[in-house]
Amino acid sequence: MSAVLPRPPVLPGPLEWLRTNLFSNLPNAILTVVALYLLWKFVPPFVNWAFIDAIWQAPSSKPCRDAAGASACWAFITEKHRFILFGTYPYEEHWRPGASTLLFFALYAVSAMRRFWAPRLALVWLVGLALIGILMWGGVFGLRYVENERWGGLVLTLILATFGIAFAFPLSILLALGRRSEMPAVRSVCVVYIELIRGVPLISLLFMASVMMPLFLPSGMTVDKLLRAQIALIMFAAAYLAEVVRGGLQAIPRGQYEAAEALGLSFAKRTALIILPQALKISIPPLVNTFIGLFKDTSLVVIIGLFDLLLALKTALNEPAWIGFGAEAYLFASLVYFIFCYAMSQYSQMLERDLARGPTVGALKDT
Amino acid sequence: MDEGRHHVRAPAPLRPAAPDSQKPRTRWSFNDPHVRALFYQAALLAAVAFVAWYFVSNTLRNLDERKIATGFAFLAREAGFEIGETSGFSYGAADTYLRALGIGLANTFRIAAVGVVLATILGTVLGLARLSRNWLIARLAAVYVEVMRNIPLLVQLFFWYTIISENLPGPKDALNPLPGLFLSNRGIAFPVLHYDPAQLWVLAALLVGAVIAWLLVSWAMRRQAATGEQFPALSVGLGTTLGLPLLVLLAVPHEIDRPELSGFNFIGGAAMTPEFAALLFGLVVYTAAFIAEIVRAGVLAVDRGQFEAAHALGLTRSRAMRLVILPQALRVIVPPMTSQYLNLTKNSSLAVAIGYPDLVSIANTTLNQTGQAIEGIAIIMLVYLSISLSISAFMNWYNRRVALKGARA
Numbered sequence: 001m002s003a004v005l006p007r008p009p010v011l012p013g014p015l016e017w018l019r020t021n022l023f024s025n026l027p028n029a030i031l032t033v034v035a036l037y038l039l040w041k042f043v044p045p046f047v048n049w050a051f052i053d054a055i056w057q058a059p060s061s062k063p064c065r066d067a068a069g070a071s072a073c074w075a076f077i078t079e080k081h082r083f084i085l086f087g088t089y090p091y092e093e094h095w096r097p098g099a100s101t102l103l104f105f106a107l108y109a110v111s112a113m114r115r116f117w118a119p120r121l122a123l124v125w126l127v128g129l130a131l132i133g134i135l136m137w138g139g140v141f142g143l144r145y146v147e148n149e150r151w152g153g154l155v156l157t158l159i160l161a162t163f164g165i166a167f168a169f170p171l172s173i174l175l176a177l178g179r180r181s182e183m184p185a186v187r188s189v190c191v192v193y194i195e196l197i198r199g200v201p202l203i204s205l206l207f208m209a210s211v212m213m214p215l216f217l218p219s220g221m222t223v224d225k226l227l228r229a230q231i232a233l234i235m236f237a238a239a240y241l242a243e244v245v246r247g248g249l250q251a252i253p254r255g256q257y258e259a260a261e262a263l264g265l266s267f268a269k270r271t272a273l274i275i276l277p278q279a280l281k282i283s284i285p286p287l288v289n290t291f292i293g294l295f296k297d298t299s300l301v302v303i304i305g306l307f308d309l310l311l312a313l314k315t316a317l318n319e320p321a322w323i324g325f326g327a328e329a330y331l332f333a334s335l336v337y338f339i340f341c342y343a344m345s346q347y348s349q350m351l352e353r354d355l356a357r358g359p360t361v362g363a364l365k366d367t
Numbered sequence: 368m369d370e371g372r373h374h375v376r377a378p379a380p381l382r383p384a385a386p387d388s389q390k391p392r393t394r395w396s397f398n399d400p401h402v403r404a405l406f407y408q409a410a411l412l413a414a415v416a417f418v419a420w421y422f423v424s425n426t427l428r429n430l431d432e433r434k435i436a437t438g439f440a441f442l443a444r445e446a447g448f449e450i451g452e453t454s455g456f457s458y459g460a461a462d463t464y465l466r467a468l469g470i471g472l473a474n475t476f477r478i479a480a481v482g483v484v485l486a487t488i489l490g491t492v493l494g495l496a497r498l499s500r501n502w503l504i505a506r507l508a509a510v511y512v513e514v515m516r517n518i519p520l521l522v523q524l525f526f527w528y529t530i531i532s533e534n535l536p537g538p539k540d541a542l543n544p545l546p547g548l549f550l551s552n553r554g555i556a557f558p559v560l561h562y563d564p565a566q567l568w569v570l571a572a573l574l575v576g577a578v579i580a581w582l583l584v585s586w587a588m589r590r591q592a593a594t595g596e597q598f599p600a601l602s603v604g605l606g607t608t609l610g611l612p613l614l615v616l617l618a619v620p621h622e623i624d625r626p627e628l629s630g631f632n633f634i635g636g637a638a639m640t641p642e643f644a645a646l647l648f649g650l651v652v653y654t655a656a657f658i659a660e661i662v663r664a665g666v667l668a669v670d671r672g673q674f675e676a677a678h679a680l681g682l683t684r685s686r687a688m689r690l691v692i693l694p695q696a697l698r699v700i701v702p703p704m705t706s707q708y709l710n711l712t713k714n715s716s717l718a719v720a721i722g723y724p725d726l727v728s729i730a731n732t733t734l735n736q737t738g739q740a741i742e743g744i745a746i747i748m749l750v751y752l753s754i755s756l757s758i759s760a761f762m763n764w765y766n767r768r769v770a771l772k773g774a775r776a
Contacts (some may be wrong), residue, residue, distance in 0.1 A: 021502035028501045035503050069534070185408035189415060199755035201713040203727060204747045211740040215429045227621040296519035302718050303521075310522060326529030334518045336527065341517035 005032075050331075061321045072123065075250035076325045077332050080316040086331075087152015088309045093144060097155040100132045104158045114354075131161070141198060148226045152307030154336065156226075160298040160308065164233040165241075165291055172241030179246055189243075202300055207231045210304040231299050237294045244290055248283030249275065279356065285315065288348035292341045297336070303357060309333060390600065426741070441737045442468075448732060450724045451641055464733050471729030472750065478643065478725065479712040482650040486711060487704075490658025497663050508659065516658035521717055523653055526722045528645035536634050547625050547630040549633060554640045556626035556633040569612045576611035580604030642723035654666060654711045656706065665700035666692070696771045705762045709755060715750075726750060 010016050023029040045202070053071035055063050057078050063074035075083065075235040086097045107128045116124075139145035151159070176205070178190035209232035210225060217223065250276055280287075290350050302311045313329045316322060395402055430437055442465040449460050454473040458466060496508035517521075532552050536542065541551035547558040560566070581601075587600035626636030639647070669692050677687035719728035727747055734743030 021500070024500060024506055031501055032503050035507060089657065104514065108723065122440045183404045183408050185412055189411060196752070199752040200748045201716040201727070201751055203716045204744060204751065207731065208744050210746055215426045215740070218425050219429055219432060292517070299519040301719070324533055326533055330526035331528060333522045337519050337522060338514065338517045342513065345517065
């Protein structure tokens with residue numbers, strides 16, 4: 001019984017690939033044909049509408065209206081791009097939110113590089129955020145003061161998301177440590193906070209910030225709407241991030257806690273030097289996923305009337321000349337959010353592969 | 368017994384220890400971890416209590432100054448606003464706020480229930496498609512998941528709402544992709560069964576069919592355990608569950624009510640408002656992307672050896688899937704799936720942005736009209752908290768049920 005069966009016939013080159021991957025059996029072949037038909041039916045018309053026939057630039061909406069929906073009116077975006085990027089910020093001062101946006105990108109880029117992962121990074125962030133604050137508010141160094149009712153557009157989205165994460169993250173570490181504390185009162189306060197926030201929709205927290213928070217403060221004292229919304233976002237993000245950090249803390253083997261204790265380190269030193277560095281490192285991929293969620297969730301401030309990217313687009317759409325180009329506006333918003341979120345998710349996947357491989361020779365040399 | 372170890376552990380006290388070892392406990396020193404713990408906890412509780420007192424006293428003073436009423440008496444007052452759709456309940460502007468909020472809750476449950484079912488179906492199909500050996504199908508599913516996951520739900524809702532209410536034609540030249548189905552800027556009209564009281568027998572038949580199926584399956588299982596003989600109980604059971612009601616349906620009056628254009632809108636049939644349609648579409652399309660990933664991860668989590676062992680035992684592909692793979696995959700899938708259902712329910716609160724009258728949007732109108740912001744928001748939060756807590760209670764129960772027996776606690 002040692003007759004070797006002949007190798008099944010192999011088709012030349014790409015045909016073999018087609019057979020194994022697209023037409024391996026009858027149901028698969030049918031699926032492939034149906035999918036190809038649907039692609040052929042929908043993709044070319046969309047490409048025509050969105051790119052080939054699209055109107056990229058026009059002084060008014062007239063050419064778009066004449067096209068009667070046969071071509072995408074990106075002229076709306078081109079015409080309104082300043083408003084979409086910077087909202088109602090004074091026109092001649094637009095370089096300031098522009099510079100802030102670039103600063104944000106620089107901060108993201110620096111934080112993404114592993115060689116900069118050190119406690120000093122927190123300092124870089126503090127300086128960066130302070131600079132952005134000075135740039136946006138002004139009032140010092142000869143910069144004109146711009147009240148934050150006039151901030152808006154993409155830069156406001158970045159502010160809400162970045163400040164939200166930057167402040168929620170330290171808070172979430174405290175909450176996560178508190179939830180694992182052996183002190184019953186500390187533990188229950190943290191558990192109640194986390195479960196309460198996670199149990200309600202973000203929109204109810206934003207409503208709370210916009211209509212209830214003014215009642216909490218003594219009369220005469222006011223906190224503006226942007227700050228209130230920012231506080232709500234921080235509170236919301238902290239609860240979700242705390243659960244991720246807790247996951248990281250739980251994954252640290254018990255021996256690490258015991259060894260740190262055996263060395264006679266105090267709780268603060270144990271936590272800061274032994275436990276957190278390890279716990280945070282393994283929770284980076286899920287942390288980035290939570291950041292993505294938070295970045296998307298900043299869009300909800302539209303509902304309480306803050307002028308972020310989405311509301312800037314909606315407002316531009318209300319102008320009589322541009323009514324009816326909602327599809328283009330929201331596709332553009334989708335693209336912007338997609339770029340940010342997709343970049344983050346690709347980064348987190350890359351990091352996950354990297355960390356799974358364990359410390360590299362380069363990383364060992366650093367320490 | 369184990370004397371050697373005992374000897375090492377306790378370096379025999381040289382002096383009688385009793386009075387001495389108690390001493391540091393009675394002296395209140397900050398170096399005693401117990402004292403420190405008590406101090407920290409007292410400080411935290413005091414801080415929480417102070418913040419609460421500060422907010423409450425400010426709030427009371429503010430409410431008093433602004434002459435805002437407190438309490439839930441407003442719930443019994445006349446609401447005075449109309450609600451676009453009422454999930455089959457009767458409601459008029461003369462009804463109370465309480466009833467209006469109840470309608471909002473019913474609308475929330477309606478969108479959540481339909482959304483959960485559709486998102487599960489679409490998500491499962493997409494998740495399995497991503498695992499398909501067909502390259503094209505797997506790529507398409509992957510692109511879908513990546514695109515939908517990375518665009519905020521609110522943007523998607525605005526997009527679908529614009530498409531439906533602005534870009535679709537008016538009822539006169541409504542799109543008619545399938546016979547009886549009309550898409551227009553007034554929403555989606557589709558045919559339904561004309562209601563007749565006798566159709567309740569169909570429900571009864573469904574119940575009877577399901578009971579028969581259940582009895583059949585348990586009988587077949589007992590017989591197989593005893594004799595090894597198999598019986599296609601599942602397909603026969605499915606037949607009685609679906610076939611019996613179908614037979615009854617043919618016996619009772621069953622007329623299909625088709626939507627027809629009359630004047631400026633459709634009459635007859637059933638219709639989804641543009642708001643409901645946009646919200647449903649957005650929620651389903653968005654949540655399905657997350658469910659797809661959960662399903663994929665669940666199937667991938669089952670060890671390859673399990674497939675191979677099932678095949679080696681001679682199980683057919685479908686039996687291997689049903690008896691070996693799915694039970695194990697479900698253990699991984701169900702917990703994150705439940706939290707997706709919860710997310711969908713919480714996300715349905717974005718209805719307020721496109722004007723679907725869900726609980727949040729009606730509570731929002733209520734608090735704008737009465738000025739009683741605290742009560743309005745408290746109602747929203749309480750309702751969602753109870754939904755969340757009951758779902759997590761269910762999840763804990765389920766987890767205990769499917770957890771590996773004898774595994775770590």
